[in-house]
Amino acid sequence: xxxxxxxxxxxxxxxxxxxxxxxxxxxxxxxxxxxxxxxxxxxxxxxxxxxxxxxxxxxxxxxxxxxxxxxxxxxxxxxxxxxxxxxxxxxxxxxxxxxxxxxxxxxxxxxxxxxxxxxxxxxxxxxxxxxxxxxxxxxxxxxxxxxxxxxxxxxxxxxxxxxxxxxxxxxxxxxxxxxxxxxxxxxxxxxxxxxxxxxxxxxxxxxxxxxxxxxxxxxxxxxxxxxxxxxxxxxxxxxxxxxxxxxxxxxxxxxxxxxxxxxxxxxxxxxxxxxxxxxxxxxxxxxxxxxxxxxxxxxxxxxxxxxxxxxxxxxxxxxxxxxxxxxxxxxxxxxxxxxxxxxxxxxxxxxxxxxxxxxxxxxxxxxx
Amino acid sequence: xxxxxxxxxxxxxxxxxxxxxxxxxxxxxxxxxxxxxxxxxxxxxxxxxxxxxxxxxxxxxxxxxxxxxxxxxxxxxxxxxxxxxxxxxxxxxxxxxxxxxx
Numbered sequence: 001x002x003x004x005x006x007x008x009x010x011x012x013x014x015x016x017x018x019x020x021x022x023x024x025x026x027x028x029x030x031x032x033x034x035x036x037x038x039x040x041x042x043x044x045x046x047x048x049x050x051x052x053x054x055x056x057x058x059x060x061x062x063x064x065x066x067x068x069x070x071x072x073x074x075x076x077x078x079x080x081x082x083x084x085x086x087x088x089x090x091x092x093x094x095x096x097x098x099x100x101x102x103x104x105x106x107x108x109x110x111x112x113x114x115x116x117x118x119x120x121x122x123x124x125x126x127x128x129x130x131x132x133x134x135x136x137x138x139x140x141x142x143x144x145x146x147x148x149x150x151x152x153x154x155x156x157x158x159x160x161x162x163x164x165x166x167x168x169x170x171x172x173x174x175x176x177x178x179x180x181x182x183x184x185x186x187x188x189x190x191x192x193x194x195x196x197x198x199x200x201x202x203x204x205x206x207x208x209x210x211x212x213x214x215x216x217x218x219x220x221x222x223x224x225x226x227x228x229x230x231x232x233x234x235x236x237x238x239x240x241x242x243x244x245x246x247x248x249x250x251x252x253x254x255x256x257x258x259x260x261x262x263x264x265x266x267x268x269x270x271x272x273x274x275x276x277x278x279x280x281x282x283x284x285x286x287x288x289x290x291x292x293x294x295x296x297x298x299x300x301x302x303x304x305x306x307x308x309x310x311x312x313x314x315x316x317x318x319x320x321x322x323x324x325x326x327x328x329x330x331x332x333x334x335x336x337x338x339x340x341x342x343x344x345x346x347x348x349x350x351x352x353x354x355x356x357x358x359x360x361x362x363x364x365x366x367x368x
Numbered sequence: 369x370x371x372x373x374x375x376x377x378x379x380x381x382x383x384x385x386x387x388x389x390x391x392x393x394x395x396x397x398x399x400x401x402x403x404x405x406x407x408x409x410x411x412x413x414x415x416x417x418x419x420x421x422x423x424x425x426x427x428x429x430x431x432x433x434x435x436x437x438x439x440x441x442x443x444x445x446x447x448x449x450x451x452x453x454x455x456x457x458x459x460x461x462x463x464x465x466x467x468x469x470x
Contacts, residue, residue: 095413096416126415127421342447
């Protein structure tokens with residue numbers, strides 16, 4: 001078994017190498033590699049991808065997303081673990097463990113984890129190298145039933161009844177539309193608000209974010225948001241492409257995009273900015289910035305966008321918006337509590353972490 | 369220097385502790401020749417990490433000398449080092465000898 005470490009510079013070279021893309025399993029997709037290369041927080045010599053090869057074939061890989069922690073006036077460079085995969089037929093070769101320890105060694109043991117599968121968590125716990133940082137508690141709000149999608153995902157054999165499910169969904173959607181119509185008429189929270197949409201961060205938004213990110217653990221800036229929006233890991237495409245078939249993680253969705261929303265009050269004052277991620281029929285709020293007194297207006301603005309974009313569900317992790325949601329009294333089918341765990345390696349235990357904020361898009365979560 | 373029997377005893381203690389974390393079907397043998405990793409091995413990544421962590425802890429506690437099994441040097445020869453308990457014992461012996469010789 002051979003472990004190859006790809007730095008940003010190596011990945012740049014690999015992008016042009018035919019050999020790199022000719023393995024049966026791909027350790028990364030081209031657009032994800034391009035995103036890794038453009039990460040504004042990564043240096044050229046930062047390791048960003050570890051690949052395990054056996055007889056020239058990929059049997060495992062682990063990505064690392066270089067990032068920075070901001071605590072008071074001190075900046076700590078570290079990396080988030082991402083896209084960690086081991087070929088099931090190589091499970092007893094220890095490749096998962098090797099990749100993890102190699103990554104820890106490459107980053108002076110300073111790594112973070114956002115979310116992660118049960119298997120990955122099991123391995124991380126076993127290593128005793130990580131400590132819980134924070135569990136973000138959020139809400140998964142279901143606006144539309146989408147019975148067709150839910151049933152067919154679980155039981156594809158029922159596809160022959162698709163038309164029945166679809167009719168049921170259409171009827172339910174009409175009921176939802178009617179409820180939304182009356183709610184919007186009754187609700188005046190959004191009445192005086194206006195919106196401006198951006199696909200990259202302008203000066204005004206950049207300054208607004210800077211004024212509101214002081215307590216953010218990773219203090220994202222203009223360059224970071226532009227990077228996320230310009231270099232997504234998932235592309236909107238109707239069919240699986242050749243690399244998607246050879247890559248374990250998602251590389252496409254029928255619908256995937258980010259939307260930056262500036263929210264203005266009646267007096268034309270910018271009162272909030274949030275970044276939405278829409279993937280198929282789901283919307284997630286990945287980053288949001290606003291003053292506390294505008295929390296209800298911003299929640300209303302987010303919900304308005306979810307309704308306008310016909311998504312089935314909206315995920316919120318911002319504590320103030322989650323707390324404000326019930327006050328809106330908007331129509332929905334269900335609101336389920338959800339959570340996302342963040343961990344840091346114990347090597348960062350001495351970092352004085354108090355009174356900090358994490359966003360629903362931190363780590364690698366903005367990208368999925 | 370820790371005699372080889374002490375290293376073996378320590379590794380058997382590691383296996384005893386490790387087996388407490390594993391189901392009846394997944395129990396590991398206290399046998400120096402039984403494969404740990406590889407095609408006929410019984411350790412997946414989490415199992416291997418448990419073995420590494422417990423071995424580091426027990427070596428420090430019982431042999432009085434801390435060793436590091438997660439460095440790049442060890443990680444570049446996982447197949448050879450963690451193939452069996454016997455190969456692991458040999459490797460630990462080598463690390464301890466190196467420590468002694470400075």
